[in-house]
Amino acid sequence: MNQPMFDFPSYGKWLLTHKGDRNCRLLADRHYSRQHIGHPMFTRPGRNLVLRTADGMATWVTWKGIRDDGLDAFECTIFRNESANLSSDMIRSAVAATIAEWGLPPKDGIITYVDQSKVRSSNPGFCFIKAGFEKIGFSKVRGLLLLQYKLA
Template sequence: MQQPMLDLADYGPWLVTHKGDRACRLLADRHYSRQNVGHPMFTRPGRNLVLRTAAGDAVWVTWSGIRDDALQAWECTIFRNESQHLSSDMIRAAVAATIAEWGQPPPDGIITYVDQSKVRSSNPGFCFLSAGFRRIGKSKRRGLRLLQYHSLTSVKNMSDTGR
């Protein structure tokens, strides 16, 4: 079943959609971070930029809201790619789309957390690293790998954050 899209700008493989998008929810249901499989909302409360491919085989969400890790950052809360597109290219395009839609990121840039125990890779987060993110630490509570994209040349090291 085809789902109508909002008439908004597209960014390479990405189209801007909404946080109730059915195809995105189905992808989120297969992502390791999903807390309530099947729930119609798959994003956090707050401001969300939801991107998907036309085929509905990849999803990206940038989130801005109240953080508990003391970072002034936007967060990629989910990226799932089941398409034929290279993940690092998709990430670069999603970051560019986020900046085009929202303007310059906060002081700590755009971040994501990777649960190394849940990713089927010998190098968890490699697609983000290939797209220009850097390892900057781990979360205190769960030991998740913290990766950061920062448009400035100096990257602030923020190890041992609260998440």
Template structure:
């Protein structure tokens, strides 16, 4: 399956130019792995094993910015919580780009690859620094739609 990222229009030397924010990469991309290891949801092996992959099982799309300062992982899998659709398994933004712009473009890529599927994610309100957990998703047009049994905030794109 080939998916193409949408483009951002910028002005460069007086001309309108299109610039992609996301590029497709693979699970295990070293730069993304470094970003993942700084994400609050990063799983640490008790026996000290070194991680090579980070996206988890199932069908997946791993996206990164050209500079490697943001990553996004979509997963389609059987979710034990019963949620249906494609899951934003990891999103980390250390780039100057607005998180909501990155999310909207990641949504467009997922729409192209999995048309008609619901988009959802979980946010651990206790683990994020924001006083408004999930706000970047809300700014991208998502909504809060409940809590898991474990207390994670469930968010979806309507």
């Protein structure tokens, strides 16, 4: 008897998946940014690169779409890590996966926003900073911390 084999691209601990992935949706349901808990779609309209770990304990989504903030960037719209893996390592691998799948980021790099009032850390965005992102400001409307990763 033959075992079926699937050729899913993988990047370190990350596996490429789709925006309807149930495990990713369940993780998204526990993320502070989730707007409609339980809804089957957890990504924004537009181009999404969805990553997950094999055990379903971490997810990352990179998004490219029409922006309101004037930036020309890929955006990490969700990163949730409930695994034992170091978040900064997971972020570095997700950035590498994004570049491998989509090519070099636009002129403003890869960004993410962090709602400092919704995270438990006394140093919001620290795992992104350890992964090479820099604080570059705040969003105009909600005052979210804006972090950016640019290639050297």
